[in-house]
Amino acid sequence: MQFFGGSEISPSPPVPTASGNNAHMMYVFNRNGICLLYKEWNRPLHTLNPQQDHKLMFGLLFSLKSLTAKMDPVNADKGNLGVPQLPGQGCSFHSFRTNTYKLSFMETPSGIKIILVTHPKTGDLRESLKYIYSLYVEYVVKNPIYSPGSPIKSELFNTALDQYVRSIS
Amino acid sequence: MAPVGPRSGDAIFSSIDRVNAELFTLTYGAIVRQLLTDLEEVEEVNKQLDQMGYNIGIRLIDEFLAKSGVSRCVDFKETAEMIAKVGFKMFLGVTASVSSWDADGTCCSIILEDNPLVDFVELPDTCQGLYYCNVLSGVIRGALEMVSMKTEVTWTRDVLRGDDAYELQVKLLKQVAEEYPYKDDE
Amino acid sequence: MVREVAESCVDTMLMEMVAMYSGRFYANKPELAARRIEAIGYQVGHQLSERYTMERPRFSDHLEAIKFICKDFWSEVFKKQIDNLKTNHRGTFVLQDNKFRWLSRVSVEPSPEKETEDPSTPGESKAAQAVSMYLYFPCGIIRGVLSNLGIPCAVSADISSLPTCSFVIRVKA
Numbered sequence: 001m002q003f004f005g006g007s008e009i010s011p012s013p014p015v016p017t018a019s020g021n022n023a024h025m026m027y028v029f030n031r032n033g034i035c036l037l038y039k040e041w042n043r044p045l046h047t048l049n050p051q052q053d054h055k056l057m058f059g060l061l062f063s064l065k066s067l068t069a070k071m072d073p074v075n076a077d078k079g080n081l082g083v084p085q086l087p088g089q090g091c092s093f094h095s096f097r098t099n100t101y102k103l104s105f106m107e108t109p110s111g112i113k114i115i116l117v118t119h120p121k122t123g124d125l126r127e128s129l130k131y132i133y134s135l136y137v138e139y140v141v142k143n144p145i146y147s148p149g150s151p152i153k154s155e156l157f158n159t160a161l162d163q164y165v166r167s168i169s
Numbered sequence: 170m171a172p173v174g175p176r177s178g179d180a181i182f183s184s185i186d187r188v189n190a191e192l193f194t195l196t197y198g199a200i201v202r203q204l205l206t207d208l209e210e211v212e213e214v215n216k217q218l219d220q221m222g223y224n225i226g227i228r229l230i231d232e233f234l235a236k237s238g239v240s241r242c243v244d245f246k247e248t249a250e251m252i253a254k255v256g257f258k259m260f261l262g263v264t265a266s267v268s269s270w271d272a273d274g275t276c277c278s279i280i281l282e283d284n285p286l287v288d289f290v291e292l293p294d295t296c297q298g299l300y301y302c303n304v305l306s307g308v309i310r311g312a313l314e315m316v317s318m319k320t321e322v323t324w325t326r327d328v329l330r331g332d333d334a335y336e337l338q339v340k341l342l343k344q345v346a347e348e349y350p351y352k353d354d355e
Numbered sequence: 356m357v358r359e360v361a362e363s364c365v366d367t368m369l370m371e372m373v374a375m376y377s378g379r380f381y382a383n384k385p386e387l388a389a390r391r392i393e394a395i396g397y398q399v400g401h402q403l404s405e406r407y408t409m410e411r412p413r414f415s416d417h418l419e420a421i422k423f424i425c426k427d428f429w430s431e432v433f434k435k436q437i438d439n440l441k442t443n444h445r446g447t448f449v450l451q452d453n454k455f456r457w458l459s460r461v462s463v464e465p466s467p468e469k470e471t472e473d474p475s476t477p478g479e480s481k482a483a484q485a486v487s488m489y490l491y492f493p494c495g496i497i498r499g500v501l502s503n504l505g506i507p508c509a510v511s512a513d514i515s516s517l518p519t520c521s522f523v524i525r526v527k528a
Contacts, residue, residue, distance in 0.1 A: 031315070033350030055351055062349055109242040110230050110315040111347060130235075137235045141228050142363065142460045144370045145485040148227050156462035182361070190358040191406065192399070192432055193365050199398035200372050203391060207380070221375055225367045232363055260361045285360055304368075 021166045022119040031111025037152040068093045175239045178258025194288045211298040222307020230312040242316040245341045281335040317345045377488045389491045396495020404500035420504045421448050446526035455520035
């Protein structure tokens with residue numbers, strides 16, 4: 001697994017867009033690692049092609065989850081490093097922050113992963129991610145012509161999501 | 170902010186969008202009848218109902234998780250209780266009970282006393298061998314598979330076959346860990 | 356008290372019933388899948404109408420029966436009434452529901468801004484086909500209700516812009 005190959009990281013934190021939107025991009029993965037949705041609001045820097053980008057993000061979360069559980073000083077319910085976990089097993093990280101961005105992460109027991117990358121000063125987004133999951137349920141899962149596991153193509157979902165994400169501060 | 174515990178089935182059912190159960194019951198009945206006409210083999214009808222349920226379970230699991238606030242399903246015992254107390258209540262408006270655990274906690278029974286699927290149903294003699302409610306076992310199997318539990322779900326009692334309750338046996342075959350889905354050299 | 360179940364129970368059951376017939380049984384014979392889905396709807400409409408009309412006097416004419424569908428029947432099933440009823444007074448009725456419940460969450464690709472080169476993408480026509488398959492069910496329901504009321508007819512559905520849906524009823528003379 002390659003983590004930072006070939007990427008150049010911007011040294012200066014991104015400026016929030018004029019609309020007051022704090023979000024950079026968002027990913028939704030299912031339990032098989034398929035990227036159901038990728039959306040970006042403000043991402044001036046692209047260093048990888050979309051497939052590599054999605055794979056890198058998924059790999060980052062996969063490893064980080066296993067590492068955070070391994071380092072857990074209080075909870076005995078942890079797997080061995082490199083041994084796959086069940087979704088919802090062990091402790092779980094929900095965000096990390098760098099000097100240029102914040103990544104918020106939620107994973108449901110059904111293995112749906114929602115990742116939102118925002119301005120580093122954004123607050124706790126756990127409730128927001130839950131809300132996004134409920135949008136996913138309403139507009140994606142309940143769309144009669146959506147087949148589970150396929151990329152999300154829904155105008156209703158996109159509109160609702162976009163409106164909500166732009167309101168996050 | 171303390172994590173909010175799972176919401177009760179009653180609370181969810183009262184806040185969720187609901188429809189007249191007649192539509193549900195009659196639609197299911199019409200599907201079963203049509204399948205019996207189209208497929209002839211009762212065994213094949215059972216299979217299709219189960220498959221339909223499985224696909225329904227795959228969709229319903231996320232609504233269940235989103236509305237109930239359940240954030241982990243690792244323990245099979247706890248999960249079975251959740252299905253019975255919260256799952257059945259929030260979708261069908263009825264409660265089920267869990268019993269008959271085996272020694273190692275991997276097999277139990279879910280018992281339904283009230284079952285909206287069978288309101289106004291009477292099976293003719295020509296339907297010998299039909300598991301009318303097979304969609305339900307499929308739903309449970311599909312939903313559990315999405316939370317990493319491979320199960321086998323079978324009917325052990327069925328009022329339509331002369332028993333005194335509806336009873337499903339749910340047997341945990343294995344828990345499937347999440348795998349890294351890509352090959353490293355891709 | 357009227358017994359209720361979660362709306363998702365009906366919604367997901369319909370989705371998977373349609374998927375079973377149009378995707379698994381008759382993937383290459385859409386007209387056969389359509390006929391089965393319509394037949395299931397027909398049975399449901401027939402039985403529902405039996406239940407909902409038990410205690411009412413017989414309808415004096417076709418328009419009365421159609422109005423029953425628009426108001427009472429639609430309210431029972433969809434918790435709203437038909438928004439607009441038109442007729443040519445020669446046996447054709449058009450029932451328009453501006454927010455048809457079973458289409459309220461149907462959504463496809465966002466209206467393309469850049470990718471307008473190919474307006475008839477296969478994905479889009481596939482989606483349109485999937486939606487029309489879905490609509491055979493309510494068409495069957497309406498035909499079932501009217502048939503139970505002694506009015507033989509043909510019913511088709513027409514969607515111009517989601518989630519508006521028009522049902523066209525042609526009464527057989």
